[in-house]
Amino acid sequence: MAFDWNIFFTALTSSEFFRGAWLSIALAAVSMLFATVIGFGVALLRISDNRLARTVGGAYVWFFRAIPTLLVLLIIWNAGPQLFPALRENWFSPFIAAFVGFAVVEAAYMAEILRSALLSVDDGQRVAARAIGLPPHKVLLKVVLPQAIKVALPPTGNEFIAMLKYTSIASVISLRELLTTAQVGVSTTFRYAEYYSAALVYYLVIVSALMGVQTLIERRYRWVSAGIDSVAAGTSKNTGKKKDVGTKKDAVST
Numbered sequence: 685m686a687f688d689w690n691i692f693f694t695a696l697t698s699s700e701f702f703r704g705a706w707l708s709i710a711l712a713a714v715s716m717l718f719a720t721v722i723g724f725g726v727a728l729l730r731i732s733d734n735r736l737a738r739t740v741g742g743a744y745v746w747f748f749r750a751i752p753t754l755l756v757l758l759i760i761w762n763a764g765p766q767l768f769p770a771l772r773e774n775w776f777s778p779f780i781a782a783f784v785g786f787a788v789v790e791a792a793y794m795a796e797i798l799r800s801a802l803l804s805v806d807d808g809q810r811v812a813a814r815a816i817g818l819p820p821h822k823v824l825l826k827v828v829l830p831q832a833i834k835v836a837l838p839p840t841g842n843e844f845i846a847m848l849k850y851t852s853i854a855s856v857i858s859l860r861e862l863l864t865t866a867q868v869g870v871s872t873t874f875r876y877a878e879y880y881s882a883a884l885v886y887y888l889v890i891v892s893a894l895m896g897v898q899t900l901i902e903r904r905y906r907w908v909s910a911g912i913d914s915v916a917a918g919t920s921k922n923t924g925k926k927k928d929v930g931t932k933k934d935a936v937s938t
Contacts, residue, residue: 691875695866695882704865705886711779711861712848715786719847720840722787723794730799741795748792754853757785761857778859782851790847797843801836802828834905841898845891862886 695701729741748756761781765771805828813823852863860868866883870876 687877687881688875691873692878692881695869695879696885700865700869701862701882701886704860704862705890707779707859708848708851708861708863709890711782711786711851711854711859712844715783715790715851716844716847718783718787719790719794720798722791724798726791726795727798727802730795731802745792745795748789751789753785753789753850754856756789757782757854757857760785778854778857781857782854782859786847786850786854790843793843794840797836797839798832801832804835805831837902837905838898841894841902845894845898848890848894849887 726741726744729737730745732738732741761778764781765776809827809831810823813827814820818826851861854861855864855867858864862883866879869879869882873879
């Protein structure tokens with residue numbers, strides 16, 4: 685059976701595929717946002733001076749990195765309502781189940797990315813910030829975090845792109861995202877090549893756009909960071925010159 689271009693373009697431009705694509709993007713974005721917030725908290729636990737906090741953070745990372753994401757989705761969607769009757773209400777939709785599952789699993793990976801980024805900042809800067817009287821939370825927000833973001837940006841962008849592709853497994857809990865839309869079309873027409881090719885084009889376009897945005901953000905952030913560093917370096921040089929001039933004047937007057 686030859687490839688039918690009419691079926692392919694009909695599927696490609698259909699409203700069902702557009703809705704499926706937007707649902708995949710929305711699911712990935714919301715899941716990644718909450719995963720980053722949770723992961724940041726876990727990362728702080730992982731680098732804490734408190735042994736109990738480090739143990740809790742390490743246990744979270746170990747647990748959610750050790751089990752398949754698909755299993756987490758099935759537990760939340762199928763076992764959740766069995767154990768918690770409140771989840772049987774209408775508000776508990778496949779989107780919410782998928783979002784919760786993706787967020788808690790991805791948070792374990794984001795925790796390790798953010799932990800590495802936070803630890804990449806030189807300890808001397810923390811010590812210097814505390815020496816001038818900055819409280820711990822301001823040291824984190826004003827000294828450590830701006831530099832850690834620069835380190836964490838590339839892997840975070842990669843994780844978001846991977847998250848977009850992971851959304852395809854949400855089809856097992858009846859969420860009609862992009863791949864599920866293609867499968868519905870296949871089940872009614874048995875045109876595998878055309879519908880799967882349409883889904884492939886959507887993924888290629890979306891991921892390529894995200895990669896372009898990621899590159900622009902990284903370049904912009906590097907440019908801003910380089911500008912700040914150059915200003916700081918220039919300020920320190922000018923301060924040093926002023927001190928030298930003052931020292932020479934004192935020596936001459938003496």
